[in-house]
Amino acid sequence: MDASALNDVFVPKVAGTIHLDEYFSEPTLDFFILFSSMSSVVGNAGQANYNAVSLFQAAVANKRRAKGLAASVMSLGMVADVGYIAQRGLSLMEKLKKVFYMPISEADAHLIFAEAVVASRPENANGTIEMVSGIQPFNYTSSTKARPPWFSNSRFSHFVREEEEAQESALGNLSSVHVKEQMDAAGSEEEATAALLAAFGARMESMLQMSAESLNVEAPLLDVGIDSLLAVEIRTWFLKEVHVDVPVLKTLSGDNARDICADAAKKYMSAKMQDGGSKSADGPAGLEVEASTASEQLSGTEASSVGTSSPEKEGSITTPSSVSEAGSDFKKLQQRKKVVRTEKLSFAQSRLWFLNQFSEDPTSYNSLYVYDVKGNIQILRLRRAVSAAATHHDALRTCFSTRPGNGEPVQSILKTPEDCLKHIKNPEEDSVQHEMEALRKHNWNLADGDVFRMVLVSHSPDDHTMLIGYHHIIMDGVSLHVFMRDLDVLYAGKSINKAMKQYLDLAMEERTAMENGLLDDKIDFWKREHSSPAETLSLLPFARVKSRPISESYANIESVRDVGRDFSERIKRASRGLSVTPSHFYLAGMQTLLHRLLGVEDICIGITDANRTPESSQVIGFFLNLLPIRFQIEKAEKFGDLVKKTSQRYYAAQASSGVPFDVILDKVNIARDMTHTPLFQVAMNYRQGNFSSIPLGGCSLTVKEGFDAKSPYDLAFSVTPTEDACYLQIVGRDDLYDQAATDLLLDMYVTLLDDAAKDTSKTLPECQLYDPRDVYRAIAIGRGEDIDFGWPDTLTERLDRIFSSHGDEVALKDMATALTYSQLAGKVAGLAAILSGKAQLGSRIAVLCDPTVDWVVAMLAILRAGAVYLPLDTKLPSERLAAILEASKPDLIICHALTRQRADDLSSNISIIDVSDNSDVKIVPNLEQPGSATFILFTSGSTGTPKGIELTSAGIINYAATKASKLHLDREVVLQQSSLGFDMSIAQAFNALTNGGTLVIVPQESRGDPVALTKIMVDEGVTFTLGTPTEYLMLIRHGGGGIERQSSWRHACTGGEAVNGHLRDTFRRLEQVPTVIVSD
Template structure:
């Protein structure tokens, strides 16, 4: 269907809906349902109307198809089964019912008298087992791809597959507009009855579904019911913020998968007994458990879950096949300190209220709530819970055994739908999940966790929700042991200063740092840092251990000299970026109680210091200073960096030499490639600078300091990489994406390893990286300042571009 045709249909429907809402007419309530008058248009029930509209919105998808498989073991007569299917279809108007939109926009249902059941008998018995499996899988795909035309197609079709003489499979496919789960159970009973009795043309029942649809549309919707839902679902409604594996597509595909997990007979009985003791139903217990799991995943305390309730609330509807479901929204405020017993009591109250007010059509509720309609978002909820009653007992004869199951149509209408089914073998969980959002492994973990949670509920129903265990032993072991096995060899030194000293001794002429045209060797860096340490000792001969010395410099070689000199003196350095606002600098200077500030003349001139001495690096005379080798311990402070202050005042985070040593040594262990030349793009006032500076100097590499604001000139940045044959760098993912977009792979060819950090990495950046630099390693790091720069890391691969980018596992 073309988009213009679809829009025309919807425009007509909406115009008619508004017209009817504005009309003043009185409906005649009827206590009992009776056959509809002759020669009148039969409207759609509210539930059918919703499904019809959704089908028009997605005309190329079978979103509301339902498929069921029956596996027969024994001497089945395929022709007799097909005749029985035809009999049931005629009995319940399943073949003859069609739907049409009239010129003025109204949608009606009507009967077509000459439709025949499409039910081929497919014989696969001559195939080998492997070929038979292939043919059957192909047939299942055909079923999945089928899309019904609601006006012109019979909305029920079937396939009978002969696999072996005593093995047959019946595949039943129907549009949901014809029936719900309860209708399927009735269909099964009647199908089995007709197969046994051989009745081919049963009489029509006194009431049929069109009678119900006509009757329902004559009923007033009591204001008290609407008022309840408007109050219960008063905005703002929460959006379910589930952590997902993949970013949602701009336009939902509705692709999905289903996973099943049968519960043991023992646990099934325990859950039934627990529900009975609490005077609750399995529906209430399942809903409360599902909400508990979602709360544990999201930490949200306001949760909305959709669920279908049956409108078969009149005895005369008991044997009618049709779509009687009405969707309601169960909203629950979750306090994690409550016990599950208390939560179940709350869900029970809400369920009973929902049952008594379920007559309000879902579409009317959406309209009255003025819920936001988005292509990628269900207006009121993103997860659904469905309780399936136990199947009715039926038999096709003493010699035939039948096993039935739903066929996964690989469709998901919501992010998650949990089915809880009561079967003769025990309770069964089925999770239908949007495969655009979740990986199969994630869905399997959810089911495993829910099983653990259910067992904990029956074992410990009175402990707090946040204390209920939900991790299987394998996941506990993974989290507590495997992922926590972060030990790695630590150099037998007290600080990174000793590692740098080793390179001063072994490779004194190796270039330690570069800025512009200026280079400094390890020997010269050592000499100048020593001069600064000696000067600081002269200012404070009583010692500087665990005291702070400010470092206020523009990008230059002096940065590296200043950092090492302050640390050599036994003090901790406090980076002060001269580009910061004066108010922030003033706050840091006062808050840190600095003993001195190491700076340059141009920067010192703008700092307002009172009773804090300056040390100007350009005035140092290394040749006149004695060698200073202050021995630091692991507990001594190495530096302090102030946070951004986005949630209030900036906070100074002091880091010890032990933490800095461990953080740096972890890089030796985690990364296979140590830096040959590292390009430092971060401000030295950011903790990410710590990674580049100390990792590079501790491994004997060369540190390249970038000019200020070079990120605004991507051509110059790429030229800097090429000029110095940079092998390693760390930068924001956004900046790296721009660098890849506006430079060539040849300019960046020297890069061996790129680290992105500081913000969430997007899939596009990963795609760009591997398209241009496929042999360059790409790593995503994460960690707050308090964890000494990093706490987790992940080496990215091309497949990561298809999902939410992981931040990895704990570092060594």
């Protein structure tokens, strides 16, 4: 192990532990818990650094307890249902099980933490400090070969138990055939439950490596470490052994083993009774299958239970109460439905199936479109047309289920379609709204072929509302367009082409092409594209949370705007000028918006792809695919260049389209995360085609509302151009963004597109994000009321008044020198005279001085000369100072005797003025320009490169005057302890000098030393301080108690960090300093 690997673990753990120990060195805590790991208890090869750090933490805990301080250590093993292991999946869990780590549930972890809190209490001086949990007890026989690494370690002897050789394992006695035979032979449901519970308990103990008969069948399965992956395994076991479907959500909802087995036994016995009291060992018969697919037996799919719907008006459909009741559904389906073909799901359908199975919201993939219909509709013709369309398109009479035994999802085509049209005559006032809500919240019974419904609400013979609802797994947006076109043809009594391929044909061709390597070249493109994936996109600054929460279901917030035909035409003209399509223009605008808000220069955006070929253009099905396209953005590039580059990137990706998105994820080996979607977190959908008006015989249909399947992405942008309008839509996850956020983002997007369309030669930073009128209003609101403090327009004028009225008072002092206001005025004028001869108005002058009176003289002289003050902190390394000089390019450098040599080293071509050579001058004109930029301060910048920020004298005047008015400042004694490169140093200076007070400058060697600072405050009678909350906490806690003797201290102003309750409580405890006021 090299030093780098060692320190990667040592630095955060050791340094963090030491810092926390020192910070909480007083007996103020109820508990202080250090997180260790089971690997430090049992040992783990290759992790000596981690184990050493864990033992160090234990030593620190013991040391704290010896001092009477709170401390304990918590060593956890394998938390199976949440966190890192749950995210990594079953493979890591199995690996840890092989070294005899015991699965721990989230509830167990909470309990262990509670025990650690109790163990941490200082009064438990002789109690246990370390809480260790998660070692799997080991039972073995003489023939056992695999043994844990700690088998021979006497420390773990109480976890080892020798057993006699068993003649046959419990699990072996309860094979699937025996379980079914026992259940068939059972005289009651209770006996069947007992047989199934015994077999299931043995299976659970095997899965979790528990000792025989140790499973508590009354405890929720979640409490023994069951996660979603194991829940799927449990579901597969029930399907294989007894042909009963146990939904994943039931296992994860907190049910115990007894309840689950009782429910499964009830289903099994019910199906047995319907079968005439006999049941073969092979389980229930499948759906009746025509042709040569008799082996394709189906089990029901999984869904959350819903109540049985009662028949409604004409055309209503009665469905089973739950798709998960697979055993009882088989007989019903067998009696009234015939299947003509069964195949695997397409890759696109598999993606939706998997997500739907694990979603807590069964309506996530519901789609609904609402149309206003004008004209007379003949309901019988419409019903025949809908039935003919469903007969023609297999996708509209598809049911979805899983194969018995292996649980593989499949789709089956029913021979005849259901009557899925519901007609409501003489509707109530809220009938349309009621039907909309019913379809949006409908739990589609996929196993029964309940996948599509149409509702026609007739308000009058010529005025109707049509609602079309469906599960997204059977069709996408293009398919809906195909359906509406065919419906019009069939309603007119015409026929449609019957020679086309069906969706299942194309799905199987896609799988064959994948298996035969026909897509390998395209897959290689995506591998190259994402060999090093883009970083996960940060949340926008106005998100409602700081980090993404874990969620298995989503609700959406959306903002929609019709930007009008004129706007759309401007985008089209600008696109033609760049030889690109409008979709590329909108996509470039999306990139620019994210770049401006987040600073991203490498971003992956998911682009919806219709995934259609001429062969599939007239087919109904779920073809929709996603293209994860990578875009690089340059800060200063022109918008038009970005659009052209976007077009090139899009066409390159389009050339390799046709690879299912989930295949891309698998081939690129992208890790999944429960908090966000893989590869990209923002998506774009550009809808083509005229959706505004649709014919139906002699009637006209106009889209009134549309509700797509819920979006799992952080943000999804949609553009829908129509003949007379253009709709822009942004959909966001409601756990990340609120309505105000998506409204604001849409406002910015529209403004940016409009501005860029007017001039595509603008650079990205020049593109407007905000409407100028909104900016003006915001500034007006933000300014508040104007207040006249009676101060002049420049700082120099204000100081001239102070110089004349407080001439004999002390203005500045360091540990070696004190200057009165008269003396300060002479020195400032003398240096300003020199600067006036060497610099011009607006020249940048750097000041390289240690913290003495000289830096204040230099700053005030620069202001009087009409130049710009640029401080250089002498504590910074020379490389950093050189970078600042290179970025700012000053005209002069002012130094003093202490820094002359360093100034010479830094500046080979910049003139240097030594303030030590200054002579006093009585009168020098004031050249400071009102409102001009008079200060430049440098920060690290987001990339570590120095970044300069300009400040105006008007801002400093406003700050100082407001402070003096609000706090009633007089001749304050102000402490100057902040870095000269920090804006607080300027504020400290002017809080003193503009009010006739005294500025006490702390020497370099005393800065950061709370004891020295406290002594200076007491000796000099400081009345006013300005610092960060961290500085104050350090001063009060570690100042040696001297701060309590500082009775003159009246104002403690803060900045740089948020003021929290901890700081206020600390000040409240300063009983000897009752007059101090804490303010921002």
